[in-house]
Amino acid sequence: MRNDGRANNELRPVMMDKDYIKHPEGAVLIAVGDTKVICTASIEERVPPFMRGQGKGWITAEYSMLPRATEQRTIRESSKGKVTGRTMEIQRLIGRALRSVVDLSKIGERTIWVDCDVIQADGGTRTASITGAFVAMVLAFGKLLETKAIKQMPVSDFLAATSAGIDEKEGALLDLNYAEDSAASVDMNIVMTGSGEFVELQGTGEEATFSYQQLQTLLELGNKGVTELIGIQKEVLGELAKLIK
Amino acid sequence: MRNDGRANNELRPVMMDKDYIKHPEGAVLIAVGDTKVICTASIEERVPPFMRGQGKGWITAEYSMLPRATEQRTIRESSKGKVTGRTMEIQRLIGRALRSVVDLSKIGERTIWVDCDVIQADGGTRTASITGAFVAMVLAFGKLLETKAIKQMPVSDFLAATSAGIDEKEGALLDLNYAEDSAASVDMNIVMTGSGEFVELQGTGEEATFSYQQLQTLLELGNKGVTELIGIQKEVLGELAKLIK
Amino acid sequence: MRNDGRANNELRPVMMDKDYIKHPEGAVLIAVGDTKVICTASIEERVPPFMRGQGKGWITAEYSMLPRATEQRTIRESSKGKVTGRTMEIQRLIGRALRSVVDLSKIGERTIWVDCDVIQADGGTRTASITGAFVAMVLAFGKLLETKAIKQMPVSDFLAATSAGIDEKEGALLDLNYAEDSAASVDMNIVMTGSGEFVELQGTGEEATFSYQQLQTLLELGNKGVTELIGIQKEVLGELAKLIK
Amino acid sequence: MRNDGRANNELRPVMMDKDYIKHPEGAVLIAVGDTKVICTASIEERVPPFMRGQGKGWITAEYSMLPRATEQRTIRESSKGKVTGRTMEIQRLIGRALRSVVDLSKIGERTIWVDCDVIQADGGTRTASITGAFVAMVLAFGKLLETKAIKQMPVSDFLAATSAGIDEKEGALLDLNYAEDSAASVDMNIVMTGSGEFVELQGTGEEATFSYQQLQTLLELGNKGVTELIGIQKEVLGELAKLIK
Amino acid sequence: MRNDGRANNELRPVMMDKDYIKHPEGAVLIAVGDTKVICTASIEERVPPFMRGQGKGWITAEYSMLPRATEQRTIRESSKGKVTGRTMEIQRLIGRALRSVVDLSKIGERTIWVDCDVIQADGGTRTASITGAFVAMVLAFGKLLETKAIKQMPVSDFLAATSAGIDEKEGALLDLNYAEDSAASVDMNIVMTGSGEFVELQGTGEEATFSYQQLQTLLELGNKGVTELIGIQKEVLGELAKLIK
């Protein structure tokens, strides 16, 4: 039995609270169990210097945690004066994932800034961020459609992410919470589309390794989780969901 | 008439959501109109180097805004690699204000880290932060009392803050929202205690000045606002409120 | 009796040495007791990016202390690689105060850089900086008038600053020196104009509070001090003083 | 046909020049095609603060490129004053990979600093770094064995890494050079052990996705490449290789 | 004729104002022509970590310029967040020069912090800094002698510095002012002792070179200048001067 009573292939309860914050073009508070992330999408009417004049847009993501999102207070990155390697890894991952399902040539010379701010952390903050960020981004594209700034939804498929891992006792588990993540010997983050394609796969054996067979089991769990998450995204997005693909 | 229909001496609706975040020793989400701040208090079982061995504690505060708390997205301070002057001013103010009503010699060699993270901004973020931070701090002291780590509530009085300002057309106004704050020629932040003493007074004429008479009016408005805010703090704190003083 | 023999409402001896440094457009060495600050004003023929094309100018201030201006040597901010919160607070205050008495639309698209470098510190460095910075700025405007770069003195009033504070034994004191400042329970910085209006008011109870009545006394002391300081500014500025207002 | 005449499942020529640099405890220059990396392992007789007193060691890695390792000169990270996200990702990956095959409890309270400095880059610098870093690390452990500072080789298995990717025209390719990497729609880094277990798997569709079937093909290529690389490591390590496992 | 009427082998007027600043253990304002530097020496009762437990002291120097010491305002190094290469070169030079005439084993485990802050610059700021820093340092040692913290003056010889350079028209010149320095094709800084030994020699042809014969002429000028500067140091130091050597 898992520490919160779930079956091994069961996601934690998922909640998405649309328009949680009033200023952004797209905003959602996503909760996956006790992990809570404010995801916002902001539209800037220009692209970074290296992309100017190509008639294409850009999507970039930033990720952060409130100092007391965690059990022990963490020092702010602004106080340290630099962003940690972990943060950089995560924000690069979120941006790459979102870009894989968007046709950048259809959004004009605009930058979509996606901000994922974890206000409470209990494992899986990066995958919850991706799942919520997708919703915030689609909402922002909805605003651009409304004002006729763009002609069609530039998103080719749904996108969500979850984790799976191997616990030496429990076996393969879907959607690890913090306690499970700390105990797991293998941890895999799986980002997939609505049509079941992989976008990103990051499997890590921290001071451990994993076999080809274990890999297959983790992929299967991930597939199940992502399918359920995309179901929830569709509900939250309502009419906008129908414009995707 | 004010842009949101309030009387000149009226506060915006105030809401305090206790224990909004699960990990911290004290936590509250405070909303003053559309300004929303997550305030948390974290206990660290040691003091900064310059205070060691004196048998006293310390209280320090940090303040930040989510990038899209504002109408236009602001660049993260962690990306810039440094904390702005405005942020420093505010966090020094919050810390100083809290320390004025706490007997540091009664909390042991502990540091209380108070974090104020603005998730939505509409004027008055620093005063809402102080008002919420006081509640989070008292909740944290409540935890120390529960575990008998301290013997009595070390807080000598209530503490809250609000702003008042002068609009050339509307006259003196209590609790400015963002639009009012931008238009005001004079802006005053007033931090007061439950017994009506001043803790901090910061009046600024941005490219303007103000007379002795105007100052008196602003102080009166501030006094009214703080009194009401402290009323709400008492409700939220319940039994703990009775231990103060 | 105060530690330097002054009456409670008495300023320390004030000296302003005009053109102390040869390169700047305006320069003064101000001494208030043992506090000595080199104030310079430099004219740059452009404004910061956010102000371009508005036909207006800008005034900005920087403040620093020599490492051994203080009793104990302080580490240079350049060695630390960052400016402290205290420095930022002070330089923002100086800039704001100066801008409150200048009509920025009359100085063309120019930036006035005001530098206040404390070479010896004995309390009140920020208020001495404001008082000296005003003189340096007016001298620089004098240069612009001489070369007919501007048509009239853009300064609407005199501006000076002093401190007042409350000592638990001595009572309310004007113009605190370092020893007095360290002992005071309440400290107030008062920036006022020649016509007796307030520009900035910063009252702080460091681990203490103050009453409405005490506030009135502090304001009265501040008013007396500023009036005397402006008298000295007029002497130092000579003919230029007559062009103000 | 690939641009350098290789079969799709063929590695580039691999060369490892042991003891290339004289000071380090372990050093190798690895060349994989035109990609050349100086890998060194340095022994420090203490561990980082968070690990002290546990009787265990630590392995950490740093990665950098000479400014002109690349076709266009890149700005030094020391000049920029910060390490880029890409660098952090890579050095975290190298460290994690190495730690997965070492029993840290057998190396005493020592830190092994592994430095991978790319002097010429032509794709696959991170996988070449891992493959070379493993050799440098084993050489350093050899030194510790010689001086009897440790009793047995603490390395449980061989470790090497390569990349595989999908080119829309050429299909699945092993060990991408820079031109191939730039053109590929999917890129996978595969870190495996001598016994065929996975250590790390990072598959990324940059603005693209990949199917379950494509994943299987990439894993197969990776397996073949890693097996060959480990063969070369064994030759280079000679007698030391026999102590592994 | 030189632009200020001096003979080619003539120093500018030199002035040293002892105890210019009240807090430091040693302080002097040195003026060499229009170049003015506040030099202070501060005693810290410990040495940097790398020197602890050796029974020896350390001397270190810092150098800075006020932003408007120069004709054009320079950006503060604290605002830039880093010390420039030029500043580092100069402060390393000053420290090295001072250490060459002090017996560090005779000053106990103390650090002498020498600060050279240029308040007005007109060429030769680094050599004026060395000449003034020597005086400030000796004054600080005087304080240690007074309090019997040390038993004898630990300074083995006098130390001063000047510059010499070659102007294509004027020939070899002693003690270049700013205009001369800008025009010179060769610039040499010469640091010498009272007994005519060299401590530091830095000759630079900026986009030019110099012959062996020119070098001899520059050395001769430097020797003359240093001899005169040391004469002035002796006057300023009075009784303390007699304790040297």
Next chain:
Amino acid sequence: MRNDGRANNELRPVMMDKDYIKHPEGAVLIAVGDTKVICTASIEERVPPFMRGQGKGWITAEYSMLPRATEQRTIRESSKGKVTGRTMEIQRLIGRALRSVVDLSKIGERTIWVDCDVIQADGGTRTASITGAFVAMVLAFGKLLETKAIKQMPVSDFLAATSAGIDEKEGALLDLNYAEDSAASVDMNIVMTGSGEFVELQGTGEEATFSYQQLQTLLELGNKGVTELIGIQKEVLGELAKLIK
């Protein structure tokens, strides 16, 4: 006898490996004894902002050491987030030296970036860097000649550097290795041209001084060393050498 068997006036064995790295316009691996430096020259088709529109080019240099180039591992400057004073001094010296023999008006509005990366250090890294950098730079100019981007070799003379020093026992020594450098009381870096002119002379007595006579001996040794180094440069540069002067 010197620790490596050389005569006092003998250079260490010198080797220059041309085109060691494939991407740069000019590249050489220089070895002086066990000191090994990769020197590259990169051409950028623009100049820094302060030089634009003058029709002239610029030459700038950067210097770094691999962390384990030294006996003890050194922390990377990118990890520290700043370049040390020593590094800045060296890279400024290299740039200045190269510019002294190049007619910048003949290279068009281009920047030559010279990178000197020490992969193994055994004393004399800065002088080896200059000697190698000169070769890399001439090779890069050769590329510009080939493509007819410039019309003639803009280099007026050869340029090389070596060190000489005084050991209290051994006397004056040419080309100090690390052990000798650590023991020497005086250290001089000498940069000279093919026609025997000085470009830069930096003599330092670290906690020591040196006489006029000693200076003459060091200059003589330097002259001998530089002459031999230029002989080797000529061989390596082959036909290109004939275009110089």
